[in-house]
Amino acid sequence: MTITSLVNAMVFDGSSGELVAATVTIEDDRILAVVPDSVATARAVDPRAQDATVIDCAGCTVMPGLTEAHCHISFNNIRSMSDVVAIQPEDHSILSLRNARMLMERGFTSLYSAAAAKPRLDVAVRDAITTGLFSGPRIRAASQEISPSGNLGDLNNNYLELPRSICFTITCDGPDEFTKQARLAARDGVDNIKINVSGDRDWGHMHADDKTTVISEDEVAAVVAVAGPRGLTVNAHCTSSEGVKMCVRQGVQVIYHAVHADEEARDMLEAARDWVFVAPALGLPISMLREGRDYGLKWSAAKYRSLEKELETTQNCMRDLHRRGVRVLPGGDYGAFITNPIGTNARDLEHFVDFLGFTAADTLAAATRHGGALMQRGDELGQIKPGFLADLLIVRGDPLADVRILQDPARIEAVMVGGQFVKDAMPKMHHAADVADVRRRA
Numbered sequence: 461m462t463i464t465s466l467v468n469a470m471v472f473d474g475s476s477g478e479l480v481a482a483t484v485t486i487e488d489d490r491i492l493a494v495v496p497d498s499v500a501t502a503r504a505v506d507p508r509a510q511d512a513t514v515i516d517c518a519g520c521t522v523m524p525g526l527t528e529a530h531c532h533i534s535f536n537n538i539r540s541m542s543d544v545v546a547i548q549p550e551d552h553s554i555l556s557l558r559n560a561r562m563l564m565e566r567g568f569t570s571l572y573s574a575a576a577a578k579p580r581l582d583v584a585v586r587d588a589i590t591t592g593l594f595s596g597p598r599i600r601a602a603s604q605e606i607s608p609s610g611n612l613g614d615l616n617n618n619y620l621e622l623p624r625s626i627c628f629t630i631t632c633d634g635p636d637e638f639t640k641q642a643r644l645a646a647r648d649g650v651d652n653i654k655i656n657v658s659g660d661r662d663w664g665h666m667h668a669d670d671k672t673t674v675i676s677e678d679e680v681a682a683v684v685a686v687a688g689p690r691g692l693t694v695n696a697h698c699t700s701s702e703g704v705k706m707c708v709r710q711g712v713q714v715i716y717h718a719v720h721a722d723e724e725a726r727d728m729l730e731a732a733r734d735w736v737f738v739a740p741a742l743g744l745p746i747s748m749l750r751e752g753r754d755y756g757l758k759w760s761a762a763k764y765r766s767l768e769k770e771l772e773t774t775q776n777c778m779r780d781l782h783r784r785g786v787r788v789l790p791g792g793d794y795g796a797f798i799t800n801p802i803g804t805n806a807r808d809l810e811h812f813v814d815f816l817g818f819t820a821a822d823t824l825a826a827a828t829r830h831g832g833a834l835m836q837r838g839d840e841l842g843q844i845k846p847g848f849l850a851d852l853l854i855v856r857g858d859p860l861a862d863v864r865i866l867q868d869p870a871r872i873e874a875v876m877v878g879g880q881f882v883k884d885a886m887p888k889m890h891h892a893a894d895v896a897d898v899r900r901r902a
């Protein structure tokens with residue numbers, strides 16, 4: 461039995477609108493007790509533990525670890541889609557593992573993967589962590605993007621017969637091909653199957669822009685039919701309104717972007733709010749708009765105007781969905797483009813406050829409590845509560861006063877996953893005498 465007691469902490473539990481002074485005690489991999497500091501601190505330290513570790517968290521907030529809802533550990537700040545293809549798989553898996561561990565050290569203890577750039581990258585990293593080869597965050601591993609021909613990621617053409625492996629997406633057509641690819645992804649051991657339901661910005665030359673639904677309902681149904689019985693979730697790149705409706709009708713749990721969802725689509729999302737999640741992935745378009753020029757990208761004025769328009773539409777839609785009680789989660793395609801580097805993922809929290817009008821408490825609840833639910837472990841992950849898994853951060857300062865402090869790695873003093881410190885800069889008192897000292901001071 462290992463006991464760790466975090467004393468003198470201000471605690472954000474994943475739900476409440478304010479910090480509470482409390483002592484958080486962890487036994488092995490779970491939270492044993494959260495005792496308000498008005499009660500004697502020492503009670504939180506199990507008297508059976510002769511060598512309980514006691515950590516003085518004065519000046520810090522203890523909060524649940526963050527969940528990144530739209531994560532790409534294998535997208536390494538690319539300039540073009542062929543960048544993720546060109547890296548050899550061996551190098552690519554090492555990079556992906558590095559990225560997962562960097563995110564963990566920056567406070568993201570759970571990663572919900574939106575897609576892998578090659579078939580088993582997420583799976584290999586997840587398994588290296590769960591088998592104990594490396595410490596790392598919890599990961600729900602994704603397939604590659606499974607997408608109809610003539611859409612986002614389809615780099616083939618009708619003249620050259622090139623091997624499929626040049627794409628980071630898997631192109632397929634018709635329910636049978638979607639069934640086959642979903643089953644192959646399940647065979648690979650993924651947790652999430654990614655499908656591309658709509659086109660996207662910059663794919664208009666294929667008649668697959670962001671308002672266009674490119675998949676058929678039968679194809680979506682085929683993937684859901686593979687995922688459901690196996691306990692996998694389906695997540696969709698889906699910017700179009702009709703696409704959102706199709707996803708809700710077919711039971712796709714995670715809908716990315718949802719920019720153009722009309723009134724009917726929003727009504728459907730509201731009716732499905734107990735099981736559906738929406739993640740707008742704000743980081744990418746905001747960084748393109750604000751920082752594209754800094755990266756020397758010579759885009760036209762029209763391109764910048766269309767990004768502005770897209771963001772305005774997203775803003776209106778997400779504010780409305782939040783008002784309707786739909787779970788809207790941060791997570792913003794970090795790494796999927798050079799303007800939006802992986803590791804800066806906590807910027808999405810600031811975007812939720814500034815751009816979507818979320819309170820800091822709502823933003824943090826979305827990234828923690830709702831994140832635990834997104835990981836399909838809402839009853840044991842994402843909150844500071846007795847019995848919950850001890851995935852938590854010790855952050856210097858008060859993130860409810862300013863969520864931006866979570867962007868500063870130096871303020872993330874410690875990160876714990878399953879009761880184990882995976883980053884730890886806090887001074888400790890290890891001995892029974894020190895425990896007695898804490899008891900005295902309490």
Ligand SMILES: [Zn+2]
Pocket residue numbers: 530532574793796
């Ligand atoms: Zn993405």
